[in-house]
Amino acid sequence: MAGNRGTQLIGSGAPSGDAGSGAAMSGVRGPGVRMRDLIDAVSSLRPTAAFELADPAELIDQLRGLEDLKSAAAAAQARIAVAFDAAQRSADAAAGVPAEEQGRGVGAQIALARRESPARGSRLHGLAKALVSEMPRTLAALETGQLNEWRATLLVKETACLSAEDRCAVDEELAADTGTFDGSGDKAIIAAARAAAYRRDPRSVTQRASHAAAERHVSLRPAPDTMAYLTALLPVAQGVAVHAALTRHADTLRAGGDTRTRGQLMADTLVERTTGTPGGITGVEIQLVMTDRTLFQGDAEPARLPGYGIVPAGWARTLLAGNQNQAEPGQDQDLKAWLRRLFTAPGTGDLVGVDSRARLFPAGLRRFIQARDDTCRTPYCDAPIRHFDHIISWHDGGPTSLANGAGLCEACNHTKELTGWTAQTRAARTGAPTTSPGTRHVLDIRTPTGHTYRSTAPPLPGTPEPEIQPARSRHHRRRLRHPAKALKYAHLTELQIA
Secondary structure, X not given: OOOXXXXXXXXXXXXXXXXXXXXXXXXXXXXXXXHHHHHHHHHXXXXXXXXXXXXXXXXXXXXXXXXXXXXXXXXXXXXXXHHHHHHHHHHHHHOOOOHHHOOOOHHHHHHHHOOOOHHHHHHHHHHHHHHHHHOHHHHHHHHOOOOOHHHHHHHHHHXXXXXXXXXXHHHHHXXXXXXXXXXXXXXXXXXXXXXXXXXXXXXXXXXXXXXXXXXXXXXXXXXXXXXXXXXXXXXXXXXXXXXXXXXXXXXHHXXXXXXXXXXXXXXXHHHHHHHOOOOOOOOOOOOOEOOHHHHHOOOOOOEEEOOOEXXXXXXXXXXXXXXXXXXXXXXXXXXXXXXXXXOEOOOOOOEOOXXXXXXXXXXXXXXXXXXXXXXXXXXXXXXXXXXXXXXXXXXXXXXXXXXXXXXXXXXXXXXHOOOOOEEEEHHHHHOXXXXXXXXXXXXXXXXXXXXXXXXXXXXXXXXOOOOOOOOOOHHHHHHHHHHHHHHHHHHXXXXXXX
C-alpha cells in the first residue's frame, strides 16, 4: 500500500487477493480480475474481534495507509479518464464525427462510472486532463499521498486562468511531491497557488477576477429539519451592501423592542423584501406531494416538497393549515394554499396518467412527471428538471405519455441525443405492460461503450417499503444441507435393501 511505511494491517483472516488467487479461480488475469482482487483485499482490512487490544499507533498507521491508497486511486482514475477521452475521440474520428463534436459525452460517461452527477463528472474530466498534461508534479504528489484529490483540485482550480506553459511552471515551483504542503490546510494551499499564479501572469489573474461577476447566481439546497440554504454568489461590493442593509434594518427593529434575534430578523427581512409578503409564500403555488391519509387522517407518512425533499407529515399539515409561523411575532398568519390532487394506484404509489397525442407534453402531464421524478432522472444527477423528454423519441414513434416521459436537466437531455446514447423504459425492453403494479417507473440508459445504467423514479409518499429478505449465512445453508443429505442416504439405503 502506498505510503504506509511497511505497516502490517490487521485483517479478518480473509484472503489477501494476491495475483495467484484470481488466476486459480478464473484462469485468466485481466484488469477486471485484478481490480476485484484489490477490492476484496481492501474489504478484508478490518479490525479483528479483539480490536480493542490492538496497538493504537498501528491503527493510526492503517488509517494513513488507506488515505494514501485513496490518493493513489484518484491519480489512477485521472490517468484512466484521459486515456478514455483519447480512445473515445479516436472512435469518434473513425466513425466520421466532426472534429468539433468528438469527445462529447465523455464527461457524462465518467460521471456515471464514478457514480457522480454530470456536472461533477465534467469537473473530474477537466481535473484529469490538467493533472496529466500540465501538472505532472501535482499528479505525482497525488499518487504518493502528499496531496488528496480535493487539494489537487484546489491547485488546478487556482491555476486555471494560466497558459499551459505558465501552469507547468507553477506546478514545478510548488512541487507538492517534495513536501511543500506538508501540514498545510486548504487555505494555505489556495494562498500559495494564487500567489504563484499571480507572479507568473498578473494580467490573466486580474482579468479572471473582473470576469467573476459573470458567475453570480442564487442557489438553494436542503438543510436539516425542514430548513434550506439560500445562497447568493455576488460581487463583493453588492454582497457587503446587502448584508449591511439587512443588519441595519434588524438593529432598528431590535431597538424598537422586537424580540426576535438579529439573525431571525435578517432572514425574515430577506424573505419579505424578496417576495413582497411577510410570510414569503402567499400567492405562490407549492407542489406539496402527500397522501390523503397524511392530509386528512393524521397519518405519519412523510410528504415531499419538490426542490427540497422529504418533509415530516405534521409539518406538511401545519403548512397547509396556514399557521406555521404562529409562534413568530411580526409575521403574517394568512396563507393562500391551493390543493392539486394527484392520484396514485392503491398499494403501489404509482401515479395514474393518460396518454396524449401531442408532440409536447401538456401542462397536466408535465406536472405528473415533475411530481413523479422530482429531480433529473439521470443516475446520480439531482439537478432540477428543466426538460420533459420523450424516452423513446417522438420521431421514432414514442408516445407522449407518462410512461414514456422523463424529467431531465438541460445538460442531460442534450447528452442523451448524442450518437451512441440510447434510453428505453423497462416496459419497452421486456414487453411488460406500461403500468406494472407494485413497481416504480424504470428506465435504462445505455452509453456508447455499451454500459447500461438503471434509473428508478423515487418513491412517492404512500409507496410501500420493499420487504427485506434476511441474509442467509453459511451456517444456515449448512443446516439446510444436512436434512437433504440424510434424505438422500436414506433413499439409497432403501434401494440397497430392496
